[in-house]
Amino acid sequence: LKMSGKGNLLIGQSGGPTAVINASLAGVIHTATEKGAFNNIYGMVQGIEGLLKGNLLEVPHLTSKDVKLLAATPASALGSCRYKLKEEDYTIITRIIKEQDIRSFIYIGGNDSMDTCNRIAGFMKEEGYEISVIGVPKTIDNDLPVTDHCPGYGSAARFTAISTAGAGRDLEAMKTFDDVAIMEIMGRHTGWLAASSTLLKRQIEDAPHLVYMPERAFNLELFLEDIKSIHKELGFVFVAIGEGICYENGDFVGIEGSDRDDFGHVTIALSEGPASYLKKVIKDELGLQARYNRCGTVQRSYSESVSDTDQKEAFMVGEAAVELSAAGVNDKMIILRRENDEPYHCVTDTTPLNKVANLEKMVPDSYINKRGNQVTEEFYRYALPLMGTERPTFYRFK
């Protein structure tokens, strides 16, 4: 147990990993080391769940080469968790924070994690203990409010756009054999990531021809109509669907059972999912040969398609968290504020944690077409810069 005026920094990672969540971690460690604002840096092993077990790691000195390597390493290097704090847990956390002289608590996570941060800040205030609690946004789902977008989204969007464009060319080449390909895309209750599948589409033949997002009620009849009409037009149909698409009545498409995590969320990824189901329906109802791709966790952990913009910003929000924390800012989440579209420019800012905790930002109406089966130009303007500065182009005969 070390004591001093400076105190120690505690850093943790939470929720589903991303390809750049370690860039934020690298930003925190690098900046804290550079500034010398804290005596020690402790890492929670497996997030808050590890903290409760006293499972802390003394972060070693990282060379600048290590910082770069860590920033380029996918998934959460400290380990993550999906754990909803119980009332009795707060006593334990309060005790550990005091014992370890933690004066800065930085947690990199999504909506649920921001709730955790907000509650810890409240508990410490009640205890009269001086601490800075800062949330750092992270989620491929891009569903945190207030911030322009979430670090992690750009890289997942890049992977989604490139994999869709490639698999679309694959289907087009094989159109005398296959009819329909479905790409199942992560994103839980929002369609941000599904929408990003369109980012390399330039002409009618390019995938995806259809995109379905959870923001619009899924209508099986209209879906089959859409498939039939595109198939008639092109001879092949590439469909992107958000994993969380729901019927009008709120039931998920093709999800049986009801496994739920600690936060009460249906764990779509652990079920069969909508693509597998829709593939069968397309075969049965339209007699069309369909296959599906479900890249699953590869969408959030693919290290060779990190968006340079996303990686830079993920590092930046980690940096900002340490700077504000050292300045005594408390109970805030770092956000990205877009200053300009072209050239794209974002800066960091903050928002109170209770303005983001447990809230979800949906894809706005203006980003989805009227029929609910494609994105609009406005979505491109928003999302294109996020997938990075270099965008692949392909050759096409004629």
Place this chain on the structure above:
Amino acid sequence: LKMSGKGNLLIGQSGGPTAVINASLAGVIHTATEKGAFNNIYGMVQGIEGLLKGNLLEVPHLTSKDVKLLAATPASALGSCRYKLKEEDYTIITRIIKEQDIRSFIYIGGNDSMDTCNRIAGFMKEEGYEISVIGVPKTIDNDLPVTDHCPGYGSAARFTAISTAGAGRDLEAMKTFDDVAIMEIMGRHTGWLAASSTLLKRQIEDAPHLVYMPERAFNLELFLEDIKSIHKELGFVFVAIGEGICYENGDFVGIEGSDRDDFGHVTIALSEGPASYLKKVIKDELGLQARYNRCGTVQRSYSESVSDTDQKEAFMVGEAAVELSAAGVNDKMIILRRENDEPYHCVTDTTPLNKVANLEKMVPDSYINKRGNQVTEEFYRYALPLMGTERPTFYRFK
């Protein structure tokens, strides 16, 4: 209809696409143009199936920028097919070849396509028509005999290795929530691609912990034993499985129905697949939470992880095909012959088409461990150079 001493070149692409099949096409077009060995270059639109309908494309002049762009474009730019020639089709093909004054017939494809080439060469010989028929190898399955490896495999292996390493880190980070992740990997009846999932594994925690290939009979009991034991040791298990794993009796694992293509192959990709099935078994038998990733056609069409070695060789086999064809070589497939492991060096050579037609090269025993659940050092020596000269490394605490 143009006639001259030189005649025309006809080029086609066949079977499942790869990320570098267009690099071979670019090699053919570039070399044929440079050499000026033919009057015109015609492309079959949708392979032999398009040829039968007289669906040919006059290949336009490609600038060197176009050649580069085409080489980096995933899937078959001319269109592909899975079509087994019927006896009556040969008359049509013979007629078109004569009418179009085709003196060089180059077909980029896998085992089935080499059979097609071999038979066309035979028919033209019977007709007394002077033509050079050359097969160019292509398949992510890497299952063509004689050649050291197949263009297309290295890039798919790179994607498989990187996606497995990343998704493995993802599972490790989430081990307090998920128990098991299954990666379903293409490759039909051979385990070459499934084996490549190991190429970035450096230590015990790295994915995959287990790899199952079709070369060994799948035993569900031993599989569950393996899962249980790794889970006990590490707290999480990452399993890579070839899509074509079979039980001792020859039945595919988790594949219902029996959709078959023209060649009589079971179309695994169109069925539910083994991962979805094994996920359920793991839950039911071991009570472990499992999820699965099935990247599907993304494995063969991902453009941002092309192996530089693979792309270079794919171009090289296209180049060699034109040079030999212009020299009058007939009824041969281009192969890659490895001259050296370290530094890695491969050269092109040829083999008679009937030595490869319809044959499959399995992963040899020496590349698979005794229990049939992991690869050996010998496999690494063989496959590591194929995934490219630059290999990602990740950071790990402690």
